[in-house]
Amino acid sequence: MHADTSTRTRSGRLTQWLVSGPPFVFLCIFFLVPAAIMVVASVRYPGEFGALAPLFGGRPGEDSGITFENYGVFFGDWIYAQIFAKSFGVALATTLICLVMAYPVALLIARSPRKYRDLMVLLCVLPFASNFLVRVYAWMIILGPFDLLFSRFAVIVGMVYVHLPFMILPLYTNLEKHDPALLDAAQDLGANAWNRFWRVTFPLSLPGIFSGSALVFIPVLGMFAIPEILGGKDDWLVGNLIKESFLGTRDWPFGSMLSLMLTAAVLAIAAGAAWLAKRGVARA
């Protein structure tokens, strides 16, 4: 009996490794290794014709070895902090607008008869069936006649439009799981429609709000296509800066440094949010 159990456990563990192994290896190679390359690249010099200078044995007159010059440039000029702040502002605005617009939609789908829900979700993701750039260009045609193009407004409209489904889906997934008996109970115990939402539905949907917000906020931070197409010359965001470093000036080290700073900022915000959430729970 005991031997039997341990065999089953051992084979179970083997299955576990076989199933989780490949994605683990994949992540190591295609996520950790590039990240490590970026870290290294950010402390090197650009090559003579762009990209990266060799680490050792460069030709005479060429810079080689390790340098923190890029970080010096970043912290030495206000313009980068300003672009970061602007990017975070746009990402925050986009996230909030998406949240306000997506919540009623997600709630509507979650409270619809089960047989219509799949269709409604399908309609929400239908825009993905056409090319992203084409859809953004379509907004040029829509906004152009109203003289709204090439503005911060146009950028946010485009951002919200593209990212709305990423807010709707996690919210719907969360709301759909709520036990309808809880709303009955709340009403029974004296809660009006607003209190039923604010005291029951909303707090229970916080996990959905958090994951939806992450799915919108982070991609918006790195987005360069929308500001480039719909934004004015003042609407460059971090994404454009990074893209320009790699493809325009071909200064890979500088682009790598910017990417890392962006990642660090996102992680700092996530940690801050987690800390706040924890404190909120402890207090409640």
Next chain:
Amino acid sequence: MALLEIKNVSRRFGDFTAVDDVSFTVESGEFFTLLGPSGCGKTTLLRMIAGFDLPDSGAIVLDGVDLRDTPAEQRPIHTVFQSYALFPHMTVAQNIAFPLRMAGKADDEVRTRVREAVAQVKLDKLEQRYPHELSGGQKQRVALARGLVNRPRLLLLDEPLGALDAKLREQMQIELIRLQRGVGVTFVFVTHSQAEALALSHRIAVMNHGVIEQMDEPDKLYGFPKNRFVADFIGNVNMHEATVAATGGTLTLELGTLGRIAAPSREGVKAGTGGVFVIRPEQVSIRAAAEASPDPNQFEGVVNDFLYIGDVTTYIVDLPDGKRFEALLPNSAPGRAKFFEVGDHVRLSWKAEAGAFLDA
């Protein structure tokens, strides 16, 4: 004046009539039970009283006021749900405080009342736990405390003990009775368990197919069922087709090929009326066939099987014409657990006052 009046209430869903012209009243302080099999309309009725559904016709009146235009959240009626429906993101204390907060009570009062309610259902020290950290019985208590804390005029309980195991259910039944007497709140209890209904209620309404079959106190319901459905649904019963042979001081019944028996008389029953004779297993005496019985009704038979429960044994006895009777024998004789074996010849007998003839 009755606290709650249900006046000719009907509710239809398409072609299906869930509640069909039901009327009854519940007095203040009463423990009233709606008992019936699933689909009998008891839950529909409860939802209409709570305000989640409206009757198609008829009226639900509380304290003399028709509740038709009062939404659920404004009715002084709270419900203990079958699934408890505790708010998972709130602690025990927050769950119990919910109805008080909704009623706009001041913080001080909320704290005092929550503390009282917690003590009442013996949940001390668990106030800061979340529902997922509680056992089934504890969740049940939170749901009860939450339903009672704002002192509703009426507490509705929708099969609240259904999810508990047998031992805990018995314990909670006793606590429910104690709690109901203690707080003096009127309970309307819905269940499909006749044992639960008998144990808890002041009065029981037995429902079937959307109508009330009989409404009575537990002992009357059990002792004097009005029709076959009630006799069969409440407790165990021997039920056999019978025809009235003669009326008089006692009723003489023709029990098919078995012969004639004496049964309690009933008003308005004429000779020739067909129906059933019903008798509870504990009213049927069983003894060895060789022993004599003073009872007027007696038949010899063979033990076909028996169910040993512990305190009692139910003997299933086949009579010569194939009719089957159950007889209950207490195992109270010291040092003795079993009286008869399968195949034993036994004598079944009962008094002329036992059992009843039902033609409905």
